[in-house]
Amino acid sequence: xxxxxxxxxxxxxxxxxxxxxxxxxxxxxxxxxxxxxxxxxxxxxxxxxxxxxxxxxxxxxxxxxxxxxxxxxxxxxxxxxxxxxxxxxxxxxxxxxxxxxxxxxxxxxxxxxxxxxxxxxxxxxxxxxxxxxxxxxxxxxxxxxxxxxxxxxxxxxxxxxxxxxxxxxxxxxxxxxxxxxxxxxxxxxxxxxxxxxxxxxxxxxxxxxxxxxxxxxxxxxxxxxxxxxxxxxxxxxxxxxxxxxxxxxxxxxxxxxxxxxxxxxxxxxxxxxxxxxxxxxxxxxxxxxxxxxxxxxxxxxxxxxxxxxxxxxxxxxxxxxxxxxxxxxxxxxx
Amino acid sequence: xxxxxxxxxxxxxxxxxxxxxxxxxxxxxxxxxxxxxxxxxxxxxxxxxxxxxxxxxxxxxxxxxxxxxxxxxxxxxxxxxxxxxxxxxxxxxxxxxxxxxxxxxxxxxxxxxxxxxxxxxxxxxxxxxxxxxxxxxxxxxxxxxxxxxxxxxxxxxxxxxxxxxxxxxxxxxxxxxxxxxxxxxxxxxxxxxxxxxxxxxxxxxxxxxxxxxxxxxxxxxxxxxxxxxxxxxxxxxxxxxxxxxxxxxxxxxxxx
Numbered sequence: 001x002x003x004x005x006x007x008x009x010x011x012x013x014x015x016x017x018x019x020x021x022x023x024x025x026x027x028x029x030x031x032x033x034x035x036x037x038x039x040x041x042x043x044x045x046x047x048x049x050x051x052x053x054x055x056x057x058x059x060x061x062x063x064x065x066x067x068x069x070x071x072x073x074x075x076x077x078x079x080x081x082x083x084x085x086x087x088x089x090x091x092x093x094x095x096x097x098x099x100x101x102x103x104x105x106x107x108x109x110x111x112x113x114x115x116x117x118x119x120x121x122x123x124x125x126x127x128x129x130x131x132x133x134x135x136x137x138x139x140x141x142x143x144x145x146x147x148x149x150x151x152x153x154x155x156x157x158x159x160x161x162x163x164x165x166x167x168x169x170x171x172x173x174x175x176x177x178x179x180x181x182x183x184x185x186x187x188x189x190x191x192x193x194x195x196x197x198x199x200x201x202x203x204x205x206x207x208x209x210x211x212x213x214x215x216x217x218x219x220x221x222x223x224x225x226x227x228x229x230x231x232x233x234x235x236x237x238x239x240x241x242x243x244x245x246x247x248x249x250x251x252x253x254x255x256x257x258x259x260x261x262x263x264x265x266x267x268x269x270x271x272x273x274x275x276x277x278x279x280x281x282x283x284x285x286x287x288x289x290x291x292x293x294x295x296x297x298x299x300x301x302x303x304x305x306x307x308x309x310x311x312x313x314x315x316x317x318x319x320x321x322x323x324x325x326x327x328x329x330x331x332x333x334x
Numbered sequence: 335x336x337x338x339x340x341x342x343x344x345x346x347x348x349x350x351x352x353x354x355x356x357x358x359x360x361x362x363x364x365x366x367x368x369x370x371x372x373x374x375x376x377x378x379x380x381x382x383x384x385x386x387x388x389x390x391x392x393x394x395x396x397x398x399x400x401x402x403x404x405x406x407x408x409x410x411x412x413x414x415x416x417x418x419x420x421x422x423x424x425x426x427x428x429x430x431x432x433x434x435x436x437x438x439x440x441x442x443x444x445x446x447x448x449x450x451x452x453x454x455x456x457x458x459x460x461x462x463x464x465x466x467x468x469x470x471x472x473x474x475x476x477x478x479x480x481x482x483x484x485x486x487x488x489x490x491x492x493x494x495x496x497x498x499x500x501x502x503x504x505x506x507x508x509x510x511x512x513x514x515x516x517x518x519x520x521x522x523x524x525x526x527x528x529x530x531x532x533x534x535x536x537x538x539x540x541x542x543x544x545x546x547x548x549x550x551x552x553x554x555x556x557x558x559x560x561x562x563x564x565x566x567x568x569x570x571x572x573x574x575x576x577x578x579x580x581x582x583x584x585x586x587x588x589x590x
Contacts, residue, residue, distance in 0.1 A: 004448050183444040183451060186425070186433045193422035200382075200420075201437040201494065202408040208443065311474075318426070318472030325469035 003181070011174045018166040022159050031162060033274070035230045037266055038169040042223030043243075044250035044262035045176055049216040051248070052256035053180055054209060055192030056106070059114045059244055060121030061220055063101075066239025067094045068221025070128065073141040073234040082150045090225055091218050097124075098217030099210070106209040109195075121241055128236045140235035145228055155229060165226045172219050173263075179215060180259060188212055249287070252294060255301025257308075264303055335360040335530040336381070336412075336498050341390035341400075343380055350376040351387070352554040358498070358532060363524050365541045366534045368551035369574075374534045375417065377551070378500050382414050383407040394498065413496030417503045417534075419487035423476035427467050427486055430475055431458030434493035461489045464523055481512050485519065492523065499524075501533040505540065513537060517544055542566060550574075 021031060043065050050056040071093040075086035105116045128135045136142050147155040155161045179185050187208055190198040199205050228234050237243060246269065247262075254265025269287070276286040298305060336358040343351040350373045358364055366374050380387050383404040392400040399407050422430050432450035435457040436442050444451065450458070462468045465485045470478060475486060484504060491499055504520055505513040517540050524531045535541045541548060542562040550557040550571050558568045565571055 179445060181448050182446070183433075183436045183441055183449045183454075186429065186449045187437070187442040189425060190422050190430075190433055190437075193424055194420060197420040197422065197490070198437075199405060200408060200414065201434050201490065202405055203437050203442050204405065211443065314472065315474060315477055318470070319477070322469045322473065 007177050007181070008174070011170055011177070014173075015166060015170040018170070019163060022162055028158075031158070033270065035162065035165055035226070037270055038165055039223045039227035039230065040247070040250065040270070041263045041266040042169060042172050042226070043220050044247045044254075044266050045173065045260075046216045046219035046223070047244075047247045048251050048256055048262040049176060049179065049188075049212060049219075051251060052261075053185065053192060054188045054212050055195075056209060056213070057110070057114050057248075058105075058117040058213075059241065059248075060101075060117030060119075061216070061247055062241070062243035063117075063121040063124040063239050064094050064098055064217035064220040065224040065227075065243065066124065066128065066234070066236070067097050067217075068224030069228040069234040069238050070135060070141065070224075071221075072225040073145050073228045074134075076145045076147070077141065077143070079146065082148065083155060084150055087225060091221050094221030094224075095214050095218050098214040102210045102213035102217070106206055106213055118241060118244075121239065121244060125236060125239050125241075128239060135236075138236055141228075141233050144232045145234075147229070147232075161229060165229065168222060168226060172222050176219060177259060184208070184211075249291065252291060252301060255303035255305070255307065258301075258303040258306070261301050261303040265301065335362075335395060336532075337391075337393040338377075338381070339391040339393065341377075341380060341392065342388045343376060343385070344388060350554050351380060354390075354551075354554070354556055356549055356556060356559070358530055361528055361530055362546055363521070363531045363544065364533075364547045364549060365545035366532060366549050366551060367536070367538075367541055368557070371553075372551040373554040374551055375502055376554075378414060378502055378534070381407075381500065382412055408494060411494070411497035412500065413491035413494045413498070414500040415484070415487040415491045415502060415504065417506055419480075419483040421475040421483060421486055421490070424474060426472050426474055427478070427482075427489075428455075428458055428462065428471040430486065431461050431467075431489055431493055434458070434490045435461075438494045457493065461492050464492070464526060465489050465519060480507055481516065484508075484516065488520075488523075492527070495527075496529060498530045498532070499527075501531070503534050503536065505535065505537060513540065520544075 018034065021034060043061065047058065047061045050058050050061070068090050072086050072090035075081045075089050076083070081089060101117070101120045105113055105120070108116055129137055153160055153164065155164055187198070187203060190203065191205055191208060195205055224238060227238065250265035250269050251262045252265065253268045254263065255261030272287060272290060273283055276283045280286070294301065338354055338356045341351050341354040342349070354377065366377070368374050379385060381392055383402055383406070386401040390400065391398050394410055394412065399410060422433070425433060429450070432454045435454040436444070436451060439454060441451060441454065462471060465488065467482065467485055467489060470482055475483065478486060488501065488504065501520065505516050508516060520531070520533065521544060545562060547559065548562055548565040549559045550565060552574050557574055558565055558571045560568070
């Protein structure tokens with residue numbers, strides 16, 4: 001109950017920190033790094049709502065990232081919408097798509113769910129590639145995304161764009177936090193832990209999974225919108241399977257059992273990428289080695305490791321309470 | 335409260351339940367016994383809608399629930415604990431019970447308030463109190479001892495405030511002392527909640543001491559039913575089930 005205020009306070013603090021970056025005149029490279037990080041961070045964070053909290057390993061999450069990006073970009077290029085209207089429209093489109101794809105996929109479990117999401121993603125990717133007259137095919141949405149002023153905000157200005165993206169990002173993270181700490185979030189954990197028992201407590205597992213799938217897709221869609229605003233375009237590789245794979249990497253690198261783990265993973269992945277790329281063209285090799293070390297060595301993300309330590313201490317405390325109670329009972333009994 | 339009429343169920347030509355007719359009175363405490371493969375767990379699966387019966391009726395307070403989905407039947411008031419405790423490993427005891435209570439209160443999709451809701455927490459605390467789980471409230475389900483896991487499994491079913499509670503071998507895998515403690519807890523909650531309780535049990539001492547009525551299943555049909563004394567002296571039961579341990583000593587329960 002008080003943790004609600006703590007979370008809101010932390011969200012506010014995070015936003016202030018993000019907004020301080022341009023105030024202190026950070027070099028554009030750092031600002032760009034943060035903008036990319038926010039877009040991909042939302043992709044990874046939203047995917048972890050499925051993977052980490054619900055146990056639904058989706059291989060096709062990037063399709064919603066691309067759906068948000070393309071729907072927003074196309075709406076803006078049509079010239080008929082303001083930025084807020086296009087924003088809402090793009091999220092609506094993403095939600096509708098997630099509803100349809102999800103309704104088919106969430107009935108399946110494990111590997112079947114994973115592969116079906118992958119299949120839908122490839123379908124979506126090929127539609128983008130094939131429908132050249134509408135999406136620009138492999139060239140992506142060309143000619144830039146117009147950014148007309150709204151409510152006195154001018155997103156053509158780098159600083160204002162940065163502030164806009166920061167606010168949208170923090171709001172999305174706060175929404176995700178709200179979801180995982182709500183009763184709904186605990187229903188997701190029940191489904192992850194033991195789907196059959198959850199159903200046996202009267203929970204409509206399919207509907208809850210579907211709702212989770214749609215919420216997660218919408219957040220990924222916002223990530224896609226932010227990226228589109230940032231790069232002033234949308235490209236098919238936003239929705240290619242490697243982008244989904246990257247999001248899974250981010251979760252692995254950070255940790256799936258800690259709320260902000262995927263975000264940490266996003267930062268680690270992008271740092272690794274940016275650092276290695278200046279020394280070698282074999283960045284994938286470096287990434288591959290890091291993943292191998294994590295998977296074979298730690299068997300979990302670095303943040304998971306910290307969380308586990310913390311959990312172990314709490315468990316030891318809880319077990320001490322039990323042992324004391326049992327001792328008392330034994331004494332009273334004899 | 336719960337009435338089974340001419341229930342039949344076959345799996346690929348093997349009849350698991352053949353023409354079972356049973357009546358469980360409101361507020362009664364009954365045991366179901368029978369050798370392995372007698373169809374006891376299948377009967378529970380039929381009652382709870384895990385799979386539908388081929389023919390026959392299942393009446394809950396007069397309403398036919400045969401063929402309804404598992405979820406609907408749970409909502410109508412039949413709770414169940416499993417032979418192998420079916421838990422949520424990464425939730426603590428108090429979290430699991432609060433989460434089960436919120437499902438019962440149709441609040442499992444609430445997004446606006448933080449978990450746990452005050453009402454569900456209170457509900458969960460009452461169950462912990464009743465089952466003696468308060469001392470392990472903060473322990474993750476996967477870190478509980480075997481006995482506490484079985485208790486939590488029952489607790490999850492209790493969170494649904496069932497009218498009928500089915501316990502599939504509540505004492506399975508326990509030592510003799512622990513068994514008696516468990517069965518005392520079961521008796522206590524049955525008195526506290528005044529529900530109809532049906533349990534499957536292999537330990538004959540427990541069955542004959544605790545149950546008001548005993549139903550004996552064998553090869554999917556009802557072999558005998560009645561009070562513990564009637565069943566104990568029933569020649570058919572002695573022949574088919576109690577077999578060698580029938581003469582005087584009834585302590586040898588069949589292996590679980």
